[in-house]
Amino acid sequence: MELIDDLQKLGVSNHIGLPQLVVVGDQSTGKSSVLQAVTEIPFTIDDKMCTKFATEIVLQRTSPNKGTTVKFEIIPADNESPDRQRALSAWSPAGFDGNAELNKSTMESVFMQAETMIFSDTFRKSPRKQSTSRLSSSTLRITRTGPNETNFAIVDIPGLIRGDDSHVEYRTAKQLVQKYLDNPRSIIVLVIDVIDTERQEIFQLLKTLPDQETRVIGVINKCDTKQKKSHDWVFDLIRNDPLQSKHYLKEGWFGLRNRRASELDVSNDERDKLEKSFFSGHDWKSLDANKLGRHHLKQALLQMRNRHLKQSIPAMLCDIQDKLDECIQEIDRLGEPRTDNQAQFTLVNKIAARYSAMAEGALNGHYEVLSDEKLFARKLIRDDLESFQESMAVGGLNVPFGTGNLDAEIFVRHQPSEWTQAIRASPTYAWISSAIKNYRAKEDIGEVNPEVKDQLWRQQTSNWEQIASQAFNKVEATIEEINMAFFQEACPDELLRSRLLIWLQDEFRRASADARSEMDRLLENEHQGHLFTLQPAKRQKQQLLHDQRIQACAKAFIANNQKNAGPLGAKELTNVNPLNTDEVINSYIYKHAELVGILNTHDSLAAYYDVALYRFIDNFALQVVERHLLGPRGPLRLFNPQYVTEKLYGDKNAEKLSKLANEDPATAQARAKFEAQRTSLEEGKIRVQNFKVL
Structure with missing residues (x-):
C-alpha cells in the first residue's frame, strides 16, 4: 500500500x-x-x-x-x-x-x-x-x-x-x-x-x-x-x-x-x-x-x-519500463540542444569546478566560500563523530566494570572466607566468574583459561556494532545531504543535476560499500582478535585498578574497625600504618586463588577496554570516515574537473557526454512535459524495483 x-x-x-x-x-x-x-x-x-x-x-x-x-x-x-x-x-x-x-x-x-x-x-x-x-x-x-x-x-x-x-x-x-x-x-x-x-x-x-x-x-x-x-x-x-x-x-x-x-x-x-x-x-x-x-x-x-x-x-514494472522507453524516445525525437561536445564539456567542467571548490572549502574549514551553515561539512561531520564517541562511552559496555569502592563494600560486609563467594555472586563479577567456570580446561588450579578473556570481551563489546552502524548511517546521511546541497548550488538545472547524480551514483555506492566493509573489518578485529596492545596505558590502568581496590578496602576496614571489630579483627589493624594495612588487605585477598582469577580478569578487561574503546573510535573516524567516505573517491571529493576530464573528455566519451549534458532550448517547453514524465517514471521504476528486491 x-x-x-x-x-x-x-x-x-x-x-x-x-x-x-x-x-x-x-x-x-x-x-x-x-x-x-x-x-x-x-x-x-x-x-x-x-x-x-x-x-x-x-x-x-x-x-x-x-x-x-x-x-x-x-x-x-x-x-x-x-x-x-x-x-x-x-x-x-x-x-x-x-x-x-x-x-x-x-x-x-x-x-x-x-x-x-x-x-x-x-x-x-x-x-x-x-x-x-x-x-x-x-x-x-x-x-x-x-x-x-x-x-x-x-x-x-x-x-x-x-x-x-x-x-x-x-x-x-x-x-x-x-x-x-x-x-x-x-x-x-x-x-x-x-x-x-x-x-x-x-x-x-x-x-x-x-x-x-x-x-x-x-x-x-x-x-x-x-x-x-x-x-x-x-x-x-x-x-x-x-x-x-x-x-x-x-x-x-x-x-x-x-x-x-x-x-x-x-x-x-x-x-x-x-x-x-x-x-x-x-x-x-x-x-x-x-x-x-x-x-x-x-x-x-x-x-x-x-x-x-x-x-x-x-x-x-514492465508497463513503467514501456512508458519510460516511449518517453525517452519522445525526448530523443525532440533533438539535442547542445550538439557541440565542447560546449557540453565546458558546462559540466564548470559545474564540477564550482562543486569541488565548495566541497574542499567545506572539508578544510574555509567556510567563507559557502552560503549556508548547513554546508559546513567538517563541522557537521565532527558533530556526528563526537556524538558517536559519546554513544560509545555511554552505551559501549554491556556490563559496567567494578570500582575499588564497590569491592570494598563487598569485602567489609563479609568474612575473608566468604569473599570469593560474595564476589562470585556480585552482578559486577558474576558474568566473569561464570565464564571462568564454563571455560575450565588444562590450566592449573587458580589459573584462568586464556580463552575466557576473549569470550568475555565479545560479550562486553556486543553493543559496538549497533552503535557504529548507527553512527555510520548518520555520517553517511550528513554527507548525502551536503552532497545534494552542493549539487543544487553548483547545478541549478534540475534535469542535468539528476543525470549527474545518476552518473555518479555507482561511485558513491562503491565508496559507501568500501567504508562499510572497513567498519566491518574493524569490528571483526575487535571482536575476534586477540586482546593485544603495546599501549603502556593498559598496564598502568590495570595496576591502578589493583591499587585503588586495595586502598579502598584498607580505608573501609580502618573506618569499620573504629566502630566494630571488623572481619580481620581489631588487634590486627589498630597499630599498623596505612602502608602496612594495604599489605595486610592485599595478602588476605590474593591468597584466594579463585578470587584472584576473577579480579585479575576483571582488571585486565577493564584496562584493555579503555585502550580499545578509543582505538576503535579513532579507527572509525580515520579509516572509515576519512579514508573512504571523505576520501578521494568519496561523494564530496569525487566530482571535480580532473574526474570530468578522465571520464568525459575526448571523442571516445562523446556519446556519453552528449547523453549527460544535452539540452534543446528551442523545444524546452515541449521537452519539460516529457522530462517530468521521465522523472516520475524513473523514480516509480526505482520504487517498484526496490519493492521487488525486498
Missing part, C-alpha cells in the same frame, strides 16, 4: 494504471453507507454531498506508540489549470484538528468545504449554472493513520445517473466510471440495491468489461428493504452459481444491511449486532454466512486486494 501511495504521489498513475479498490454503482444505491461500513468513517448519508467528486479513503497502520491522526487533502484533476492545481493542493479544511475524532458533523463540514473549494472556480467562470456539470474529476483524499487501523485504501466515485449523452452530468459521471473500469488493475466494488438489476445503469457499462468475472466483487446493499418472498434474484446473486447466475462473479456477491435513517447515530458495534440479527433470520439461513455482513465483505476485499497487488507488481 505504501508503494502504491508513493507511485500515486509521484504521478505514475497519470501514465499507467495502478491497483486500487473502486466503489462504483448508480446514484442512491448506498455506496456511501458501504464505504462507511468497511472503513468505519462516518460518511454523510441520505444526501448527495459524497457523489459530486471522487473520494479516496486511505487507512494506514502505525506503531503502537503513535496516536490516530486524520488528514484531508484534494488531489486536483489533470484538466485543472496550474494555478487551480496549486490552490486545490494547498487546501485543508478549516476548524479541523488532525488528532480529533471523526464524527458525522465533522464529515459534513469537511465535505461542504471541499465541495466549495472544488467547484468555486467553475461556477465563478460560468454564469449559466444549469449548463455546468455538478461533478468534478478532482478527488478528496482522507488519510487516517493509527495503531488500530488495517492497511486499506478504497475510492468512491460519483454514481451513475439515468439519462443520455446530451446531459453534462450523465457524461461526466459515465466518463469517471469508465476511467476506472478501463484501468485493468482496478478492483471494482460493484454496489447495487434490491432494485431489479436491469434498471441499474452500471450493468450496461460492465457488459463491455472483458474480465469482469475476475476483477469485480459484488455488494447488494439495503438487503433489509428486500420484500419477503420476492426479489429472489438477490438470493441467486449471493449464491453465485456459475452455471445459473446471469451476473456470476469469481469473487462473489455479498449482502449488507444498510443503516436506516433512525440508526445514523448508533455505534459500529450496535450496527453489527443489528446486521447479525437481521441475517440470522429464516430467509437468509440458506445462504453462506461468509457472504453476509460488512466484516466478511471487508475481509474479502483485503484478500482480493492483496492477491491483486502481488499479481500486478511484475506487470507494473
Whole structure:
C-alpha cells in the first residue's frame, strides 16, 4: 500500500494504471453507507454531498506508540489549470484538528468545504449554472493513520445517473466510471440495491468489461428493504452459481444491511449486532454466512486486494519500463540542444569546478566560500563523530566494570572466607566468574583459561556494532545531504543535476560499500582478535585498578574497625600504618586463588577496554570516515574537473557526454512535459524495483 501511495504521489498513475479498490454503482444505491461500513468513517448519508467528486479513503497502520491522526487533502484533476492545481493542493479544511475524532458533523463540514473549494472556480467562470456539470474529476483524499487501523485504501466515485449523452452530468459521471473500469488493475466494488438489476445503469457499462468475472466483487446493499418472498434474484446473486447466475462473479456477491435513517447515530458495534440479527433470520439461513455482513465483505476485499497487488507488481514494472522507453524516445525525437561536445564539456567542467571548490572549502574549514551553515561539512561531520564517541562511552559496555569502592563494600560486609563467594555472586563479577567456570580446561588450579578473556570481551563489546552502524548511517546521511546541497548550488538545472547524480551514483555506492566493509573489518578485529596492545596505558590502568581496590578496602576496614571489630579483627589493624594495612588487605585477598582469577580478569578487561574503546573510535573516524567516505573517491571529493576530464573528455566519451549534458532550448517547453514524465517514471521504476528486491 505504501508503494502504491508513493507511485500515486509521484504521478505514475497519470501514465499507467495502478491497483486500487473502486466503489462504483448508480446514484442512491448506498455506496456511501458501504464505504462507511468497511472503513468505519462516518460518511454523510441520505444526501448527495459524497457523489459530486471522487473520494479516496486511505487507512494506514502505525506503531503502537503513535496516536490516530486524520488528514484531508484534494488531489486536483489533470484538466485543472496550474494555478487551480496549486490552490486545490494547498487546501485543508478549516476548524479541523488532525488528532480529533471523526464524527458525522465533522464529515459534513469537511465535505461542504471541499465541495466549495472544488467547484468555486467553475461556477465563478460560468454564469449559466444549469449548463455546468455538478461533478468534478478532482478527488478528496482522507488519510487516517493509527495503531488500530488495517492497511486499506478504497475510492468512491460519483454514481451513475439515468439519462443520455446530451446531459453534462450523465457524461461526466459515465466518463469517471469508465476511467476506472478501463484501468485493468482496478478492483471494482460493484454496489447495487434490491432494485431489479436491469434498471441499474452500471450493468450496461460492465457488459463491455472483458474480465469482469475476475476483477469485480459484488455488494447488494439495503438487503433489509428486500420484500419477503420476492426479489429472489438477490438470493441467486449471493449464491453465485456459475452455471445459473446471469451476473456470476469469481469473487462473489455479498449482502449488507444498510443503516436506516433512525440508526445514523448508533455505534459500529450496535450496527453489527443489528446486521447479525437481521441475517440470522429464516430467509437468509440458506445462504453462506461468509457472504453476509460488512466484516466478511471487508475481509474479502483485503484478500482480493492483496492477491491483486502481488499479481500486478511484475506487470507494473514492465508497463513503467514501456512508458519510460516511449518517453525517452519522445525526448530523443525532440533533438539535442547542445550538439557541440565542447560546449557540453565546458558546462559540466564548470559545474564540477564550482562543486569541488565548495566541497574542499567545506572539508578544510574555509567556510567563507559557502552560503549556508548547513554546508559546513567538517563541522557537521565532527558533530556526528563526537556524538558517536559519546554513544560509545555511554552505551559501549554491556556490563559496567567494578570500582575499588564497590569491592570494598563487598569485602567489609563479609568474612575473608566468604569473599570469593560474595564476589562470585556480585552482578559486577558474576558474568566473569561464570565464564571462568564454563571455560575450565588444562590450566592449573587458580589459573584462568586464556580463552575466557576473549569470550568475555565479545560479550562486553556486543553493543559496538549497533552503535557504529548507527553512527555510520548518520555520517553517511550528513554527507548525502551536503552532497545534494552542493549539487543544487553548483547545478541549478534540475534535469542535468539528476543525470549527474545518476552518473555518479555507482561511485558513491562503491565508496559507501568500501567504508562499510572497513567498519566491518574493524569490528571483526575487535571482536575476534586477540586482546593485544603495546599501549603502556593498559598496564598502568590495570595496576591502578589493583591499587585503588586495595586502598579502598584498607580505608573501609580502618573506618569499620573504629566502630566494630571488623572481619580481620581489631588487634590486627589498630597499630599498623596505612602502608602496612594495604599489605595486610592485599595478602588476605590474593591468597584466594579463585578470587584472584576473577579480579585479575576483571582488571585486565577493564584496562584493555579503555585502550580499545578509543582505538576503535579513532579507527572509525580515520579509516572509515576519512579514508573512504571523505576520501578521494568519496561523494564530496569525487566530482571535480580532473574526474570530468578522465571520464568525459575526448571523442571516445562523446556519446556519453552528449547523453549527460544535452539540452534543446528551442523545444524546452515541449521537452519539460516529457522530462517530468521521465522523472516520475524513473523514480516509480526505482520504487517498484526496490519493492521487488525486498
